[in-house]
Amino acid sequence: MNYRHAFHAGNHADVFKHITTLAVCDALLAKPSPLFALDTHGGRGLYALDSNSAQRTGEAEAGIGRLIAEAPRHPAITRYLAAMKACRAQHGPTSYPGSPWLLAHALREEDRIAVCELLPEEAAQLKANFAGDPRVATHTRDGYEAMKALLPPRLGELRYNRGLVLIDPPYEAQLLEFDTIIAALRDALVRWPNACYGVWYPIKLRRSLNQFFRRAATLPVKSSLLAELMVHPDDSPLRMNGSGMLLLNPPWQFDTTMREALPLVQKALAGSDGSWRVEWLKQAD
Template sequence: MNYRHAFHAGNHADVLKHVTVLALCDALTSKPAPLFALDTHAGRGLYALDSNSAQRTGEAEGGIGRLIAEAPKHPAITRYLAAVKACRAQHGNASYPGSPWLLAHALREGDRIAACELLPEEAAQLKANFAADTRVAVHARDGYEAMKALLPPKFGDVRFNRGLVLIDPPYEAQLQEFDHIIGAVREALVRWPQASYAVWYPIKLRRSLNQFFRRAATLPVKSSLLAELMVHPDDSPLRMNGSGMLLLNPPWQLDQTLRAALPLLQKVLGETGASSRIEWLKPAD
């Protein structure tokens, strides 16, 4: 599976991912201690939905476009739409924020962000997009290697005991990518066990996820949660029917927030046979 983000910016998968990322950030910033966020596959951080790439697929029309038009009432969805509106006020009405932009928007002056991108052209644009934000460090490197190098995070005399690692790879080889994720997260948890980890994954063939979930359930975390949004019936092998977020050490009550928001997203973005679910792989004690 080849998931190039410029073609898919603002689609249903981005809606799920970015609603979740902002909910995570808001929960984490409810406490005063500074945070560190690592975005392992950051892309360019900002997209134009009127570009040839986005127009070629038109996926944003069935994602953020439809959600703006209907704007269901839930605090997590309203928060996300407000962030998109803020991005467009700053960068133009066709803009769409990637996860690095949303992290920078949601986190505070004393927080720090590392955004990693391996593709040289994307990394250069990412660096240009955040050149004026001293909180954001851009790394033109492999995100999994960065997890080894940058965790646990420390800037000068400041150690960050809390934070977020967002893992959003392109899944060009899906089963192999799952191996990379599990291995990298298991190692990272040794160095930074108290952080929250959020892994986005596509849903195409359901059975291909079973081993990933079994292995994820063995990770040494306090709790782990699945949040999924299916916009097509869960039985087509020809397309990405939906996507999910694996959330490790999620903040308190994040499950309740998403449990109320996902059915609303399903109703707006899904066709007949769409679904959503929240399921604990490992419930909190």
């Protein structure tokens, strides 16, 4: 695997994914029972936007840079920007939080987090970044294998009945990755059916995703939701034109939150060139 997220940290896909992830966390936190979160492809969890990797692509300027400049007023966006501010207060003005950092920032003392990263160099940095947080366990292992090993989550005598599994692979296998994702979800839903599962996916040509959507609609859950943000028309297979999140067992009224927030994110990042959608694949009765 050759993918390094440091080149892409803070881009439009990260902004979308992280707003969505924080909104899911906040919705889950509305209930007092403890949560468990599993991030299957966590990277290093924390990035520097002044690094050579980030500067080489400049993708953050069109992502988090634009969102900070525009600062649209919606609770989900304000929440994300507040997390950005907290990260930079702790780690420096050019720092950028990955999803493991955001999970640790959002969740409570009684909650627990497991983060997986397969690349040894990235995993070592991930471990160093969370060495002082007893809530976070880092694993140098394949994230799909970890879903089998760690779900359902049991820590000591405590079993966690609620939580989030975030699946965000690098898609080096391209569309074949979806075969692995669907199989992992089917197995995980047997093991931990009450969890919310979030699958991030890149969008080049949306029609190439139709088979994935059809298969996702057959998964044994009461509800499944698609949320997407496009910064370009989905007519070029040579670039990532946008990204989406498949949410299984999404929190109550989460679709409303996304329908309100995504038009504002689209306007800030893409203007009239962009688009968004929130659509149910399966809706509970």
